[in-house]
Amino acid sequence: MKDILFIETGMGIDVHGQDVNVASKRAVTNAIHNNSMPGVRKMLPDQSLDNMQVRVKLAIPKDHDQLDEEMIKALIPYGTVTVEVMNGGMATTSGIYLEDQQDKNDFMYIVNAVVEVGY
Numbered sequence: 001m002k003d004i005l006f007i008e009t010g011m012g013i014d015v016h017g018q019d020v021n022v023a024s025k026r027a028v029t030n031a032i033h034n035n036s037m038p039g040v041r042k043m044l045p046d047q048s049l050d051n052m053q054v055r056v057k058l059a060i061p062k063d064h065d066q067l068d069e070e071m072i073k074a075l076i077p078y079g080t081v082t083v084e085v086m087n088g089g090m091a092t093t094s095g096i097y098l099e100d101q102q103d104k105n106d107f108m109y110i111v112n113a114v115v116e117v118g119y
């Protein structure tokens with residue numbers, strides 16, 4: 001990405017189930033959900049959303065290998081999307097183990113997301 005135009009941040013939590021995909025999807029959705037970029041097309045080469053590049057950075061506490069990057073990419077409706085995963089976020093106690101919520105233990109996973117939009 002040559003130029004970054006916007007940076008959006010978000011956080012997502014999977015309180016039960018210990019699923020990095022649930023927490024990551026919530027983090028990316030949180031980052032982009034409250035934003036509108038009506039002028040972005042004018043800023044892109046050839047004024048085309050096809051020329052938009054989006055880099056999604058996820059700070060995940062555990063189970064990096066279980067992340068479904070294609071599912072994350074599908075959350076972004078335009079442009080070319082790349083996903084970077086790094087250590088971060090948090091795995092901490094939820095205070096309760098609930099078997100009916102598919103808990104494997106009493107942890108909740110917290111993921112931080114940064115969504116960079118540019119070209």
